[in-house]
Amino acid sequence: MKNSKIHLKTFLKMKINNIILKFTLLFFLLYNSVHAVENSTFEIGSDKAKITIEVFASLTCPHCAKLHLNVLPEIIKNYVDTKKVKIIFLDFPLDLAALNAAKIAKCVPRNNLEKYYNNIYIKQGEWTSGRTIAEINSKIKKIASETGITEQDFERCLKNDKNEETVLKSRIEAQKKYNISGTPTIIVNNKKYDGNYTYVDLAKYIDKLN
Numbered sequence: 001m002k003n004s005k006i007h008l009k010t011f012l013k014m015k016i017n018n019i020i021l022k023f024t025l026l027f028f029l030l031y032n033s034v035h036a037v038e039n040s041t042f043e044i045g046s047d048k049a050k051i052t053i054e055v056f057a058s059l060t061c062p063h064c065a066k067l068h069l070n071v072l073p074e075i076i077k078n079y080v081d082t083k084k085v086k087i088i089f090l091d092f093p094l095d096l097a098a099l100n101a102a103k104i105a106k107c108v109p110r111n112n113l114e115k116y117y118n119n120i121y122i123k124q125g126e127w128t129s130g131r132t133i134a135e136i137n138s139k140i141k142k143i144a145s146e147t148g149i150t151e152q153d154f155e156r157c158l159k160n161d162k163n164e165e166t167v168l169k170s171r172i173e174a175q176k177k178y179n180i181s182g183t184p185t186i187i188v189n190n191k192k193y194d195g196n197y198t199y200v201d202l203a204k205y206i207d208k209l210n
Helices: 002-033 062-080 096-105 111-123 133-145 151-158 159-177 199-209
Strands: 043-046 050-057 085-093 185-188
Touching: 002 133, 043 111, 050 062, 050 159, 062 085, 062 111, 062 199, 085 159, 096 111, 096 133, 096 151, 096 159, 111 133, 133 151, 159 185
Parallel strands: 050 085
Antiparallel strands: 043 085, 050 185
């Protein structure tokens, strides 16, 4: 019975977060759709690479963590470091917690972005387990502090409307352009990748394009 109550609380928390995010997205569409915003992204690899991989992810998504930690490092080693592939990491938050974590990434010094994303995914089970969004934010703050973000920087970043607009714009444009509905989603040279999200399958796909 106790476990059932815990699962119910977790389910309700996720539902509330998703409802809040949906209202935020609706508000953005109604009042901000006419404003152009420069899309702040995390990119690795050469601009001269023949292949560009866009990774749309939600920082609260376990499958995104698996892709980021177990698959992409090999892709980076064998294709990005050899200048065959460029990877662009893009936001597609599925809930309010993911939205906030993505907003903070916009304020992390560029040389520490890789560390931030790695830690966010490695510790995903810890910071997403907060019972309230305030508790979750506090745990994100702790992770961000390891990349040079002070408490004052964190609070300013979290309240920064431009950061929120940038993250939401990324999700909205992805839905429009690629009809993305879930994460992770990989786009290779502007075409949705429909294969298995393993290194072997992704590498085979890349090799065919080279």
